[in-house]
Amino acid sequence: MNVKELLKGCQQSKSAVLATNFYNLETLQAVMRAAQATKSPVLLQLTRSSIDYMGLKNAVVMARQTIADYGVDGWIHLDHGGSVELVERCLDAGFDSVMIDASEEPFEVNVETTRRVVELAAPYGVNVEAELGYVAKLGQQQGGGFTTPEEAKLFVEQTGVDALAVSIGSAHGFYKQAPKLDIERLAQIHAATDVALVLHGSSGIPHDMVQSAISNGIVKVNLATEIKDTFMRNLKAILTTTDEIDLRKVFPKATDAVVELLVEKYKMVKNL
Numbered sequence: 001m002n003v004k005e006l007l008k009g010c011q012q013s014k015s016a017v018l019a020t021n022f023y024n025l026e027t028l029q030a031v032m033r034a035a036q037a038t039k040s041p042v043l044l045q046l047t048r049s050s051i052d053y054m055g056l057k058n059a060v061v062m063a064r065q066t067i068a069d070y071g072v073d074g075w076i077h078l079d080h081g082g083s084v085e086l087v088e089r090c091l092d093a094g095f096d097s098v099m100i101d102a103s104e105e106p107f108e109v110n111v112e113t114t115r116r117v118v119e120l121a122a123p124y125g126v127n128v129e130a131e132l133g134y135v136a137k138l139g140q141q142q143g144g145g146f147t148t149p150e151e152a153k154l155f156v157e158q159t160g161v162d163a164l165a166v167s168i169g170s171a172h173g174f175y176k177q178a179p180k181l182d183i184e185r186l187a188q189i190h191a192a193t194d195v196a197l198v199l200h201g202s203s204g205i206p207h208d209m210v211q212s213a214i215s216n217g218i219v220k221v222n223l224a225t226e227i228k229d230t231f232m233r234n235l236k237a238i239l240t241t242t243d244e245i246d247l248r249k250v251f252p253k254a255t256d257a258v259v260e261l262l263v264e265k266y267k268m269v270k271n272l
């Protein structure tokens with residue numbers, strides 16, 4: 001099965017796949033352990049900064065080998081590809097799915113850039129995700145820029161994109177105020193187009209709200225901030241209680257906390 005088929009299957013069963021970012025071996029293993037425990041497929045996401053941190057080939061080899069070791073269904077996805085050049089590098093490196101994010105550009109430029117990536121990705125048969133409307137980046141406020149059903153329909157028709165990240169009230173990073181998803185808008189977008197809909201910025205959104213989004217067309221739920229936060233918060237707490245210098249004895253405790261978090265998130269998307 002490839003990612004396009006995975007997302008199509010989710011559309012048919014009104015379910016979603018959790019797409020998790022990873023940053024190092026520990027967070028990668030945490031994803032795998034939680035996926036194995038909940039019998040979930042994994043969609044492993046890499047951003048440009050994670051690629052720069054780990055190295056493109058290293059990250060891919062590590063992800064592929066870990067998928068094989070844990071015996072789960074797994075794929076590698078480029079999250080927020082900010083340039084066509086980065087997308088090309090990832091296609092050549094064997095990614096199963098890529099996102100081109102030109103959401104901050106005018107509509108026509110977003111269409112043009114996304115269409116270019118759809119063409120480039122076609123020979124590889126990989127899934128292509130784009131973003132329409134604006135999901136606030138880390139440290140920014142969500143100030144409007146919500147996706148409209150009309151634009152979504154037009155965008156999908158003009159680009160041929162497989163998956164679309166929509167702006168319906170979520171934001172990247174943590175929320176200062178309780179997030180509220182515009183489920184009605186989502187339902188209208190879902191009715192207007194059969195593209196696979198993606199929810200970015202799920203960290204901190206109440207689980208029942210995410211489930212309501214899944215009932216109304218979301219098939220891919222992205223999770224990043226809570227993974228980093230859980231690892232670092234627990235690591236900090238552990239370090240205040242020990243002088244242990246062997247990181248191989250300290251890191252696993254922080255990893256365990258991430259596994260616990262992710263088990264709950266996999267249950268969330270399975271509606272358990």
Ligand SMILES: [Zn+2]
Nearest residue numbers: 172200201222
């Ligand atoms: Zn995102």
